[in-house]
Amino acid sequence: MTSAADRKLYLGPRLRVLRRELGLNQTNMAEELGVSPSYLNHLERNQRPLTAQMLLRLASTYDIDMRDFVAGANEAAASDLHEIFADGLVRDIGIPRHEVMEVAENYPSVAEAVTRMYRALTDLRRMPERIGQLGSAPSATASPLDWLREYLDGKRNHFDELDQAAEALSLELSGAGPDALREEMLRRLGDIYGIVVRVMPEDVLSGSLRHYDFHRRRLMLSERLPAESRLFGIAYQLAMQALHKPIAAAVERAAPPDEEAAGLARVAFANYAAAAILMPYARFLETAEKSRVDFDLLAARFGVSFEQAAHRLTTLGRQGARGIPFFLLKLDAAGNVSKRFSGESMPIARFGGGCPRWGVQRAFRLPGETIAALVEAPDETRYVTFARAIPRTAAPGLVTIVLGCEAKHSAAIGAAAGLGDVPIPIGPACHLCERRHCPERALPPVTRALDLNPYQRPASPYPFRAT
Numbered sequence: 001m002t003s004a005a006d007r008k009l010y011l012g013p014r015l016r017v018l019r020r021e022l023g024l025n026q027t028n029m030a031e032e033l034g035v036s037p038s039y040l041n042h043l044e045r046n047q048r049p050l051t052a053q054m055l056l057r058l059a060s061t062y063d064i065d066m067r068d069f070v071a072g073a074n075e076a077a078a079s080d081l082h083e084i085f086a087d088g089l090v091r092d093i094g095i096p097r098h099e100v101m102e103v104a105e106n107y108p109s110v111a112e113a114v115t116r117m118y119r120a121l122t123d124l125r126r127m128p129e130r131i132g133q134l135g136s137a138p139s140a141t142a143s144p145l146d147w148l149r150e151y152l153d154g155k156r157n158h159f160d161e162l163d164q165a166a167e168a169l170s171l172e173l174s175g176a177g178p179d180a181l182r183e184e185m186l187r188r189l190g191d192i193y194g195i196v197v198r199v200m201p202e203d204v205l206s207g208s209l210r211h212y213d214f215h216r217r218r219l220m221l222s223e224r225l226p227a228e229s230r231l232f233g234i235a236y237q238l239a240m241q242a243l244h245k246p247i248a249a250a251v252e253r254a255a256p257p258d259e260e261a262a263g264l265a266r267v268a269f270a271n272y273a274a275a276a277i278l279m280p281y282a283r284f285l286e287t288a289e290k291s292r293v294d295f296d297l298l299a300a301r302f303g304v305s306f307e308q309a310a311h312r313l314t315t316l317g318r319q320g321a322r323g324i325p326f327f328l329l330k331l332d333a334a335g336n337v338s339k340r341f342s343g344e345s346m347p348i349a350r351f352g353g354g355c356p357r358w359g360v361q362r363a364f365r366l367p368g369e370t371i372a373a374l375v376e377a378p379d380e381t382r383y384v385t386f387a388r389a390i391p392r393t394a395a396p397g398l399v400t401i402v403l404g405c406e407a408k409h410s411a412a413i414g415a416a417a418g419l420g421d422v423p424i425p426i427g428p429a430c431h432l433c434e435r436r437h438c439p440e441r442a443l444p445p446v447t448r449a450l451d452l453n454p455y456q457r458p459a460s461p462y463p464f465r466a467t
Contacts, residue, residue: 012046013106014069015058019044022062033057046106065319078104079345079428081111084118086432086445119146144261148268149340151254156325157341158317162269165246166239166276173277178231178303181278185234189219193241197234199223209394212237228305229393232274239273247273272315278302279312285323288313292414293324295370295386295403306390310403314341324409329402333364343405347377347426355426355433356440363387363400372415374407376423378435382407384416436460 019029026044030037034057042048059066081100085091104111173184189195195212200220205211209222210233219237221230239247250269256262279302291297298309307330316323327346330339340346347355363371367389376382385404392399407423410416427433430443437460444450444462451465 010046011050011069012044013108015040015050016044017108018058018062018064018069032061063319078111080115080118083428083432084114087118089121116150119143119150144256144258144264147257147261148264151265152268153342156317156343157314159250159269159272160318162243162246162250162273163276163281163315163318165243166273167280167282169238169242170277170280177301178278181303182231182234185238185277189234189238189241193217195219195237195241197221197237199225199230209233210236212240225393226305228299228303228308231278231303232308235274235277236270239270239277243270243273275304275308275312275315278304279309281316281318282321284312285316285318285321288316288323289412292412294414295388306388307401310401311339311341313403314343324405324412326403326405328404331360331400331402333361333398335361338399345381345406346404347375347381347383347428355429356442357424357438358385358426359424360385360387360400360402363389363402364398367391367398370415372419374410374416374419374421374423375426378425378427378433382423384410384413384419386415434464436464436466 026037026040030040078101085095186197195217197219201223205222211220221233247269251265254265256265299306313326314328325344327343328341329337331337371387373385383404384407385402387400387402389398389400427435430441434445439459441461444464448464451463
């Protein structure tokens with residue numbers, strides 16, 4: 001069998017996308033790479049494979065990351081397309097898996113267009129319910145939150161210009177530890193911006209956790225907030241003041257479709273900058289690598305919560321200094337997902353729920369403990385996942401943070417030790433999963449016809465035909 005390392009690389013569509021992103025025609029790019037236009041044309045049409053020499057030329061000429069460029073099929077896009085084509089509207093067509101993979105790999109713009117249209121269709125299907133709930137006319141645009149999530153996923157939740165600016169500010173503050181950093185941030189807010197920070201009784205803030213009084217230049221933090229959340233609130237205010245230009249530039253680059261989406265993006269980028277001030281990139285990455293991603297050590301050293309440290313781990317995408325490509329989920333006890341970052345890939349469906357075999361709910365029974373698991377998706381990709389139930393900040397109850405990555409990275413993660421080699425077989429969601437003989441199945445797969453037998457009661461509910 002030909003190994004992945006020996007496989008010829010036909011990356012014509014990616015090369016064509018890169019050329020168009022750079023605003024070059026074939027003649028210009030060929031001249032810059034030192035090849036003939038006809039050879040470049042053959043490469044773009046997949047009539048010639050990309051050689052190692054050509055890949056090195058591309059990397060040095062256009063400062064691109066070869067790991068991203070040469071990555072295999074776009075698994076996240078393929079997973080989305082599989083889910084979309086399983087919709088009742090089109091599933092009777094029976095689009096083969098290899099065709100879906102070919103579109104995701106070679107025509108990423110087409111995959112993105114189909115995903116956006118399906119998201120719009122999903123919004124339209126929910127519109128009657130939303131109108132009934134709101135008692136008013138619907139918004140003229142698709143969900144701003146969906147737009148933001150898609151944009152963050154497209155950038156792999158890493159924004160280097162913002163990260164660089166926040167890291168530089170953090171180095172200027174030079175606080176040795178979270179307590180010293182807190183004092184430096186308070187001093188900077190007071191001396192330069194005239195802002196005073198106060199912890200206030202809950203009744204004064206009328207249910208808010210953080211409030212900035214623009215006229216009196218007072219940042220008021222609720223007494224309900226734990227120490228790490230107060231520290232984050234101070235960093236957020238400092239980011240809004242000291243990094244307003246990089247934040248505004250990031251919003252402008254994102255090109256939000258409307259003012260509501262722009263507001264969400266502004267808050268998201270301010271939160272990103274605040275996290276980067278508290279957990280500057282190089283020092284955080286170094287600590288993560290040396291500690292083999294010790295979640296509790298990261299939280300303690302940088303004065304942040306488990307969730308904040310976990311979220312920061314998903315942002316380590318700097319070229320030449322990448323961290324492990326983690327995905328993250330934040331779920332409530334009912335399984336509703338309120339936060340999701342995809343990383344390289346994720347074993348659950350984007351438009352559906354999770355898998356009951358995954359056992360994430362076990363974390364709710366053991367709050368504060370990290371529940372590690374080795375799981376295997378239907379395509380035989382294995383993942384290591386780490387779930388921890390933590391208290392809600394603004395209300396009673398628990399939420400669970402799930403951090404995970406492909407199992408090939410598990411040697412670099414201390415919490416993955418001792419998981420063994422036998423994975424838990426899981427699926428993206430019951431209505432999309434084609435695993436047979438699953439005793440915990442809640443729904444039949446929409447991609448298969450039921451195979452009911454009145455004289456037989458199988459162990460797995462909803463038996464279905466294999467083809």
